Amino acid sequence: MIKILFSVLFVSHAAVAAIKVGLVLDKGGKDDKSFNTSAYEGSVKAQKELGIELKYVEATDTNSFEVLHRNFAQKKYDLVIGIGFAQADAVKKVAAVFPQTQFAIVDGDVTAPNVRALLFEEHEGSFLVGAAAAMKSKTGVVGFIGGMDIPLIRRFQKAYEAGAKHVNPKIKVITNYIGVTGEAWNNPAKAKEIALSQAGQKADVIFHAAGASGSGLFDAAAEKKIYAIGVDSNQNWIKPGVVLTSMLKRVDVAVFETIKQANSKAFKPGVVRFGLKDSGVDWALDKNNDMLWSEPEKTKLGEIKKQIIAKKISVPDYYVTK
């Protein structure tokens, strides 16, 4: 009897002792409807399903990343997750000081015994939506709007172009960047202006990789009756019928899986790459954009996806070729 009581007590105790997770979001903040939102949703899902204790913070500047990671580690959080490439240095430094704490970083290539680096093959997904854009374009002109002209966004751009050219070798791709400071990720007005000007140059499908600025593109696309392509999160719902599809970057899945691992004491450090093959990146098809796609088109995209996974199509990677 006592034994049973003990075991019940022990088990219930084990269930209660969920881990504490700290989430450090990038400067864009949790409501960018894109990259950070995706990470936030993944951790909230873990909070609901696994009962972990979650605390998230948004960084104020590049030097504050380190402080936030440090504070979480000092407060004995079990897992600290950094979102965004800008936190790579901070994670590297703090992880060395607190070897007992587990760290994870999205988009940052950090190798340490207590760090799990979650990297995404954005170029594979961008190639696919590039192909999708070319299939839907009637004018033979498609557009790309990037946030800032930095290597990460060029990776999107280069593969998008290649994807469009794969379907229609004669297609013209117009590329514009929104800005030169961090404000570029949060400037919908400028994104709209650029989208309208691209539409003026006959672009009828436009893909954005510009964080919270993207909402400007969706407005412009609705106004000019052209298609837009979302990024990171599934943005099809924002303007159904206008958003052709979204290039999914499943940060939420990566974050959730990492928390799940840590919660069941199976945290695996090391670099993990998410690509088309494990649906880490993908194109989004749901009730909000299903009516835009005919069966043959869906099959054709599925074909291209398979070929990329089987490496029959080689997708240019800006990180490798520059």
Next chain:
Amino acid sequence: MISSLNSKKLAPWLGLIAGLVLCCLLALFFNESPWHVFKILTTSFYNSKFDLGLTLFYTTCLIFSGLAFAVPMKAGLFHIGSEGQILFSALIAAYLGTAIVPFDNSFSFVVSVAIILISSMAAGAASAILIAFFKILKQAHEVVVAIMLNFIFAAVTTWLTVNRLQSPTSQNPETALMNESFQFLKNDYLKTYFENSPVSVFLFAALGCCVLLHYVERRTFIGYKIRAYGANPHAATRLGFSQNEILMMSLGLAGVFSAGVGLTEVFGNAFQYKIGFSPQYGFLGIAVSLLAQQNFLGIIGSAFLMACLHKGASDLDLETERLTRDFSRVLQAIIIFSVAASYYIANLKRKK
């Protein structure tokens, strides 16, 4: 007279306390304990040596950017171009740090360090003197020119970083690390004491600049000229002071202090140029300088206050359930506003 002087000196402190109380009461709306918020705001800067070091790093940057605003203000110029000068001078320092390879003797090492420091300051000064040129040649207003130049320098530095100086070993938008020998501030005594936080000896340089300027302003002819021009440009030119010289001098000095921020970041902290490193020090500097009413010694205090608030902002987010980073910006604004208002009220009393 004596009582009014006292109230004028006490005013900013009373304003500060009033602002803090207001902030803490505001927290009640969000079901947070005002006492808890007060404790975070007032103690977060010395939770650990690392925290104090970071606050002192912010203080260093804010002193420099505060001076970059205050010096031209003495000549009656509203100089808001510091942000662009910071970016430009920081990039120059980072570039030279990778391009120059010193020989293996201490003389050439000292020379190359001097070259980096001086070129960075010259770059800052040159970019600030551009404003003076436009003002002298085309009578363009310095505010308009400065705000435009901020964008131009942001664009130029970003383009150069990504297209010409991008670090080959990194996928982040940043330049390569400076040569190993130029990273000598990495493990110095100060950094070790503050648990490897960003603070560096540039803090003492910043304090020195404040003291020096305090002396120059009151005791030298140059200081007198700038003050006289600021008080009444027509009278000063009638007296035979050259307007061009004063404009170039005050803006050039401002550029040098902007470069101080860039050097603090590149030479004392990151050892490379990272796009987006500055949380708009150039604009925070305006608040720092206005809080201190352009008093060069007062800038030390107001820079430290702003640094604590900036540091406290991220801690509020971390330590409370419902307050976010945006709320902490509201708090910063309230505190600055109430301190500024206190000056006004004190002056009002004096007039009566």
